[in-house]
Amino acid sequence: MTTHSRTTTYFRQPPGRGPGSGLFHPALFYRSEAEYLDGVGRFVRTAVLGRGAQALVVVPGPRLEALRAHLEDLDGRVTWLDMTEAGRNPGRLLSLFREFADRHESSESRPSIVGECVYAERGPAGTVEALRHQALVNVAFAGRRVSVLTPYDVTLPESVLEAARRIHPVVTEDGVRRTSPDFADPLDVCRSFDTPLPDPVDPLVVEFGEHELALARGTAEDWASRCGLPPARRTDWLLAIGEATGNSVRHGGGRGTLRMWRAENSLVAEIRDDGQLTDPLVGRRRPDPRSPHGGRGVWIMHQLCDLVEMRTGPDGLVLRLHMAVG
């Protein structure tokens, strides 16, 4: 260990280990509803009553009801949202958190957020993106006076809890708060999630350049209609694909490949091009709709789709847009 890192270890508090000057981003591993209500309840109560802050609580529906009942004396200072709706696509959450933090952060106030984004019903692909969101909280709020608590049910797969130990600088387990020895660079953690995506069976393929963009949109619309996607969702599907294919032509080397297939409960559109994703936070902040440079298209995809997977590497950029059906 060099002198420099020793100095760092002794004299500078690593980010997020306590609600000091910067981001505080702890995990809560809970075994029971009582532990859950106690841990989350204490976090919210301290923020609201102790520091006079505003709180945003985004947890899955059943837990939301229990928490609201437990914290009913705080109503008015807490914004409650159902994770299965507001965070249906985990790629939307950071934008939501940032809007809340931007509105309430000040030298006197430390906005506090509870976001339980990994839950059993997520499924494997959604869980990876939920964990990616957690890692990106460290990047987006670095140095900010914001607290973000993430509860994890200990019955989640061990791989999820391992990832949580790398994402969160502190973990409360069995009621005891400890510094996590596995805490890692959030961008390294994100990269570890960039595993190859499974190959689809018999997808519909449209190769497109600028002159085939209309064909790609038309094919996407017709195919979704044949698959029984209701009109309102078809609008969202087409808006997302329109932005993604347009981005391929504009930023991704002038052309791309659209593949569409039916997964278990959803339609999936994959857009592949020669682009690169240089900013891991792209599309995770509400953009100025008038600016073409703010990740407007990606943000729209995150808002409209039930899940957005993104992979970048030497072969280019791959986006997978999921839309639940039936």
Next chain:
Amino acid sequence: MAMTSTAPAPAPPTPQTDRHSSVVFSDDREWAGHLVPFVRAGLERGEQVQYFAATTDPDRVRGVLASAGVDAARAEGEGRLVVTTAERTYLSGPAFDPDAMMGLWHQAMDTARAEGHRGLRAIGEMAWGAQGVAGADRLLEYELRLHHEVFEALPLTAWCFYDSRLVPAPLLAQLAGAHVHHRGAPVAGPVLRLEPLPGRTGLRLSGSAGYDTRSAVRSAAAVVSGSPGGDVELDLSGLRHLDISSLATLAEAARRRSRGRLRLLHAPAPLRRLLGLFPELGAAVEIADR
């Protein structure tokens, strides 16, 4: 006070949709087939006929008319026929300027009447629009605005000659589609079609707007921000899809408009969805729910 004007009464205007037409041809025989009857009919009606060539030698125009039995030399001598070029007339400035063009048409009509003609008809070769002329990117805006600002105000008849050998198919589709009336070879519809709204300031948009149609959307935005008058309307009943960039471009044009608002008729689901995500884009826009 009695009417004492010595100018002949203007001829009754021919039906409005006929008076501003796109004419698409792919060879010289088709070109002559449109040219000769148009000129002959104009001269017979006592209208002044003006031909603005872009790629055709004016002497060829005269030759073809003469060999078809039209006394072009005499008509030219008497000022009833004018054969000139775009380059010598409306393209002689630094750049093609639709705003100036609207005034030129009104002037040309006044002049024709003052000289005793019963009306004015014109043919314009439009191939310059595909040849890198400064301001050519405003040709679509011009074609769209002409309908309301010139043809609904004046008994003018004008045919826009599009040579399909010289204008690439997508541009041809866009420009021909901007006319309420079309003659000659059929042209496939553009991805995003823009047409004038009869009787009103505005446009009808149909099809699908995306990154590929950004140039047409810019033209629509130019019509929205630049058309004179009060409110401007966009009929979107035929619009199936649009992207955020198209909406932002139109919203910005509405904001720049000095007078009146942009009214959107029959706003389609994707537009409503995008306005739901970005309500700020609706600031200068009125959604008409009819």
